[in-house]
Amino acid sequence: MRYRYHVEVGPDGVRCRAVDQETGQEGASLAADVLTALHEALVRAGGDPAGIRALEGVLDVRAVTQSDEGPQARHQAAMDAYLAAAPRTDQPDPREAIARATHELFAAGLITPTGGNISARDTDQPSRVWISPSQVYKGDLTPDDLVLIDLDGNPIGEQPYSPSSEFRVHTTIFKSRPELEAVVHTHAPYATLLAMTNTPFLPISSEAAYFRDIPVVPFIMPGTEELGFAVAEALGRSGVAVIMQNHGLVVAGSSVQRATDMTHVIEATCKKLIIMRQLGVDPPVLPPEVVMMLRRAGRMMA
Numbered sequence: 001m002r003y004r005y006h007v008e009v010g011p012d013g014v015r016c017r018a019v020d021q022e023t024g025q026e027g028a029s030l031a032a033d034v035l036t037a038l039h040e041a042l043v044r045a046g047g048d049p050a051g052i053r054a055l056e057g058v059l060d061v062r063a064v065t066q067s068d069e070g071p072q073a074r075h076q077a078a079m080d081a082y083l084a085a086a087p088r089t090d091q092p093d094p095r096e097a098i099a100r101a102t103h104e105l106f107a108a109g110l111i112t113p114t115g116g117n118i119s120a121r122d123t124d125q126p127s128r129v130w131i132s133p134s135q136v137y138k139g140d141l142t143p144d145d146l147v148l149i150d151l152d153g154n155p156i157g158e159q160p161y162s163p164s165s166e167f168r169v170h171t172t173i174f175k176s177r178p179e180l181e182a183v184v185h186t187h188a189p190y191a192t193l194l195a196m197t198n199t200p201f202l203p204i205s206s207e208a209a210y211f212r213d214i215p216v217v218p219f220i221m222p223g224t225e226e227l228g229f230a231v232a233e234a235l236g237r238s239g240v241a242v243i244m245q246n247h248g249l250v251v252a253g254s255s256v257q258r259a260t261d262m263t264h265v266i267e268a269t270c271k272k273l274i275i276m277r278q279l280g281v282d283p284p285v286l287p288p289e290v291v292m293m294l295r296r297a298g299r300m301m302a
């Protein structure tokens, strides 16, 4: 896990902070919110063994129920128990998430029968990545079809298929951005058209305002190391989306779901921008101060 969770009990209640283990920086984490709520429940239940037992199944609370050294010790035991459980709550099986997102994006026409692929870091070993297989029909992909590779693209142990031929785009991003958990690559038609028609990406809705102009990398042969480097470089230290000219869209995020949601937002925005351009209409954009405020808030979402 890259995040360590710190619990602080103050006059305003309990707060859980997610701190990046490598950089020491505090990050936004859905898990932190969930764990704060769980921890409050544990503290409330601290003097009531029946209440604590009711939480069994959510957390390993044996340490709490076995402690009979008073409220302070129970409190500490509650924290220990939930810290041990913390990293798991925000990490569903990445294979399930990839299969679900693939079906969703396939139904929306953003992933085609053989075009587009999704990857996510392994829950226990972040230097390993689950990725869509090569040459498998994406319409009925199952979690068992996914391939586990290392960050150089080598399959780990026996795998059902070869990894996606575009794995280098995924692994290069994971190597350069340790905080990112998932990469979604689609052959999104309107995002692709946006780059092909040299149309700027504009903040025409509160959702679209989160993204700055999305960088475009020139056409580079798919599957090459060169393309992987170009995409990771265009993404930079804080970007989340890149369009590959004459090819498709790449979106990276803190989970498969987040990256998938952002893919939908970008594609819907590109569709509106392309239609407005066809109609010869200048897109009305949000006021700059609103865009700035939304971008600040949106940074928490990626």
Ligand SMILES: [Zn+2]
Pocket: 115, 116, 166, 185, 186, 187, 222, 247, 248
């Ligand atoms: Zn592709």
